[in-house]
Amino acid sequence: MTEKRPSLQAEVSSPGPAASVELLITHGVGLHARPSVLFTRLAKSFPCTIEIEVNRSGQWLNAKSIVKVMGARIRKGSTLRIRAQGLKAQEAIEGIEALFASDFGEPGADERSHVRGA
Numbered sequence: 001m002t003e004k005r006p007s008l009q010a011e012v013s014s015p016g017p018a019a020s021v022e023l024l025i026t027h028g029v030g031l032h033a034r035p036s037v038l039f040t041r042l043a044k045s046f047p048c049t050i051e052i053e054v055n056r057s058g059q060w061l062n063a064k065s066i067v068k069v070m071g072a073r074i075r076k077g078s079t080l081r082i083r084a085q086g087l088k089a090q091e092a093i094e095g096i097e098a099l100f101a102s103d104f105g106e107p108g109a110d111e112r113s114h115v116r117g118a
Contacts, residue, residue: 016048016086019093023080023100031074035104040066042099048086050096055079 025031031039043050043063050063054072056079061068063082074080084092099105 017089018083018085019090020081020083021093021097023082023097025074025076025078025080027103028076030076030078031069031072031080033070036066036069036074038099038104039096040064040069042095043092046084046088046092046095048084048089048092050082050084050092053081053083056081 027035040063051060052063052069052072053060054074060083061072063069082093082096084090
């Protein structure tokens with residue numbers, strides 16, 4: 001579903017440790033309804049702030065908001081930067097990476113290669 005790019009240190013206004021990752025969306029339909037729900041549900045499970053930026057737009061969106069994530073219309077070929085700030089930030093990024101790597105739990109994901117190291 002994604003191509004992993006090297007982690008970046010993000011500047012976020014909330015206190016605490018920071019972690020981030022950049023992913024290239026390679027899945028044919030992008031981040032559609034079901035993956036968006038799984039993504040926001042996972043983001044909500046962490047006590048830190050999690051934000052996304054699509055195609056380096058400069059506009060950071062709340063990753064815990066299904067309305068914001070669905071409204072971003074994240075398509076195949078989009079670059080998604082994800083940053084987390086606060087308690088369990090690194091754990092949140094690792095969990096999100098794992099979700100993308102598993103192709104959001106879709107059957108047959110192991111046979112397909114949607115995540116490629118940069």
